[in-house]
Amino acid sequence: MSDDNSELSARQRDEARAALQRDLPFALSPSGSFPSPEGGPDLLATSDIVVEAQQIAAVARYLRASLNYIYLSNITAVDLLAHGCFELVYHFYRLSGGPALTIKTRLPREKPELPSLTPFWPGAAFQEREAYDLFGIVFKGHPDLRRIYMWDEFEGFPMRKDFVRQGDKYLSE
Amino acid sequence: MPSDDAVQSDLEQQGVFFSTLNRFYNWGRRSSVWPMAFGLACCAIEMMATGLSRYDLARFGAELFRASPRQADLMIVAGTVTKKMVPQVVRLYNQMPEPRYVISMGACATSGGPFRDGYNVVRGIDLYIPVDVYVPGCPPRPEALLHALMTLQSQIDRQNLKQVRWYGKKARPQSQDFPVPSYGPHGLEIDGKLVDPVGSLPLISSYSSPMEGEQRRDQIEHPELVRVFPDMERELREETSASYAEALEGEDQHVRR
Numbered sequence: 001m002s003d004d005n006s007e008l009s010a011r012q013r014d015e016a017r018a019a020l021q022r023d024l025p026f027a028l029s030p031s032g033s034f035p036s037p038e039g040g041p042d043l044l045a046t047s048d049i050v051v052e053a054q055q056i057a058a059v060a061r062y063l064r065a066s067l068n069y070i071y072l073s074n075i076t077a078v079d080l081l082a083h084g085c086f087e088l089v090y091h092f093y094r095l096s097g098g099p100a101l102t103i104k105t106r107l108p109r110e111k112p113e114l115p116s117l118t119p120f121w122p123g124a125a126f127q128e129r130e131a132y133d134l135f136g137i138v139f140k141g142h143p144d145l146r147r148i149y150m151w152d153e154f155e156g157f158p159m160r161k162d163f164v165r166q167g168d169k170y171l172s173e
Numbered sequence: 174m175p176s177d178d179a180v181q182s183d184l185e186q187q188g189v190f191f192s193t194l195n196r197f198y199n200w201g202r203r204s205s206v207w208p209m210a211f212g213l214a215c216c217a218i219e220m221m222a223t224g225l226s227r228y229d230l231a232r233f234g235a236e237l238f239r240a241s242p243r244q245a246d247l248m249i250v251a252g253t254v255t256k257k258m259v260p261q262v263v264r265l266y267n268q269m270p271e272p273r274y275v276i277s278m279g280a281c282a283t284s285g286g287p288f289r290d291g292y293n294v295v296r297g298i299d300l301y302i303p304v305d306v307y308v309p310g311c312p313p314r315p316e317a318l319l320h321a322l323m324t325l326q327s328q329i330d331r332q333n334l335k336q337v338r339w340y341g342k343k344a345r346p347q348s349q350d351f352p353v354p355s356y357g358p359h360g361l362e363i364d365g366k367l368v369d370p371v372g373s374l375p376l377i378s379s380y381s382s383p384m385e386g387e388q389r390r391d392q393i394e395h396p397e398l399v400r401v402f403p404d405m406e407r408e409l410r411e412e413t414s415a416s417y418a419e420a421l422e423g424e425d426q427h428v429r430r
Contacts (some may be wrong), residue, residue: 150293151257155358158292 009099012046016101016171023065024062027055034085034106043080044087048102053088054169056105057141058113060090065119068094069101072117075127077135086112086137107137114158116142135142195334202246203234203326206274209245211265214252223315233322242268245326249318250298253281253288256361259295260353265352266302271339274329276321277304280311289313295361299378301370302351311382321360351380409429 020028030048038044051059063069069092078087086107091100107114116139117124127147128139136157141147147154156163181191192200212220223228224238235241239245242265254262277298280286288294298304305328308321334340354361354368361368369376 149257151356153356153358163292 003027005099012098012101013047013049014052016069016086019067020051020059020062024055024058027051027059029106034053034080034083034108038158044083044085044106046104050104050106051106053105053114055121056088056090056103058115059103060092060117061120063092063101063103068096071095072121072124073100075117075124075131075164077131077137077159079135079159079161082110086135088114088131088137091115112137113140114138115140116145118142132157133157196330198206198334199330201330202272203329205237206247206322206325206329207237207239208235208247208249209242209265209269210240210253211248213254213258214279214281216251216282219312219315220249220251220278220318223318228315228319230319230322233319235322242266243270245269246272247274247276248302249278250278250282250304251278252312253271253286254295254298255293256295257293257356259298259301259361260323260355262298263301263353267353270351272337274305274325275302276308276318276325277305278308278318278321279313280309283307283309296369296376297378299380301354301379302378304378312320349402 017028029052036044060072071093072090073093073132074089074091076089078089080087086109088105088107090103090105092103093100105114112135114137116128118128118139119141125142125144126148128137128142129145131137132139132142132145133147133149134157146152150158184191187243190314210413212218222228224236229237235247242248246269248262248266248269255395266273277283281288281294283304285291285294289296306321306324308317313321320347352363354363356362357365357367359367362369403407
């Protein structure tokens, strides 16, 4: 069962990649735009579709309009500190069923800015606010980008890997 | 006193009841401890189970979960208390009429539990309000909460009308409002001072619980102990990179096949 699902997932991914290659070739991200650290595992290696961050809105609208991925299920962020980038992961579904389509995009840690999807998917508002609250990722065009979990007075972005470590167990360092 | 009790139960069997005012009064209070309907996390599910028919908190006179702090005697802090929630918890506690009691239910409310080293959970609600009974467990079973209630009842039994802090003219500590912490850039503040700052040693509760109403601030738990914490992260890091490498290799093979 899971094999069928992963096959279906791979087929969906390849179809979407081919469609993007055909219609939005400038949006696909060339591999190796962020350097991998020496010796460590290459966390950027992936079989998922990786797109240019500034084109994410165009890609998402294309997926909805032309490929029928009308349900944006999830937006989340990963802090790849050693690679100097944030990775944003978007999951899209078709309402007719089938596995999720995963779209990834990478941002430099120094200036994590990319277009918001909230003007097109109002349901993205809270998830983008969460990524802003915990990772400090700025979604340009978001109508109401403020903290959602932490209080407004809070300083810093606690899910970043370089956020100050807390608690008794670090005291001996 | 034990001999008195023996005489008393002897007489009670024959239908004669003697009591002191104190005992009679405490009996009345212990038999109708009304908790507040107030839950914060998964412990609240166990609290609800305790109130329902299988465990039946009504047997101990505590079945009336009040929706208003004004009518409640007992606050069961059931679950993880996030820093964002603390001002509301303290406000609710301040709104309860005295005598009022607090049960800290579960590991999170007592010490922060598994979230102790995180950025958003307080290291024990007892830094902000006095706690009468602590219940260990994650979450505690309903039996444990019942035992906590019975412990609280025996504490109420031992209280002396003349000495409790909420009667009499003399102003006593802890009968006024408790300070409501405010949100600061690095955590919760009282009077502009950070309470239990992150990365610091754990503090002892600011309020000793029941009757004396002693208050203290900024005292460290067991300051005489030398604290050495293992570097749990180094091994974790190595493990993670190893498993990542394996996973990546596996993925390559999958692609090749």
